[in-house]
Amino acid sequence: MDGVICHTNPYHSMAFREFFSKRNLNPTDEEFAQHMFGKSNSYILRHFLQRDIVGDEFNRLEDEKESLFRKIYEPFAEPIQGFFPFVEELKTQDVKMAVATSAPLANLEMIAAKLGLDRFMDSFMASEDVTNHKPDPEVYLKSAERLGMHSYQCVVFEDSFSGVTAALNAGMRVVGVLSSHSRDELPPCNLYIQDYAEISYRDLEDLF
Structure with missing residues (x-):
């Protein structure tokens, strides 16, 4: 979802900067790019706070940061260019679609x-739905199971190193969405796009 359906990363950065500034921490843009985009909150908090954050403390801190994000981002929520025409085309071809995100359900x-998104998606899975987060393939394997599909029948759209790795670990084809990283910063993908104006159903067919 983040960086794939919506270009949310700048708003996550804003929320994390506010969250960390309250704790006298000021991560650089480079640190955010390396240790935030595509990562689970458990990893991000552990990395920047330099200790394990678990249980009630994790729930409290995650809720604080994500509440900040929702407040900042909600007025600006919009899809990446070309997203709606693309998924509308996929829907006419009876393609099954799912959202599999590391973000919390809220x-x-x-x-x-x-x-x-309910108009298009057949399944939604968030961080609460899995035990192991990306780059573990669990969220993609469970999503495929919900759709009644095999891994080799699936294409994952991803923008982060850990997300692409998760998709590859699941045995799925991958389209790299270059909203947050360059091609060189991602593992090898089957196809790369800047936005959805660059891709069609036929392009997905060609991957098979």
């Missing part, structure tokens, strides 16, 4: 409601 619900 974020997924907010963005899905703002964009009306």
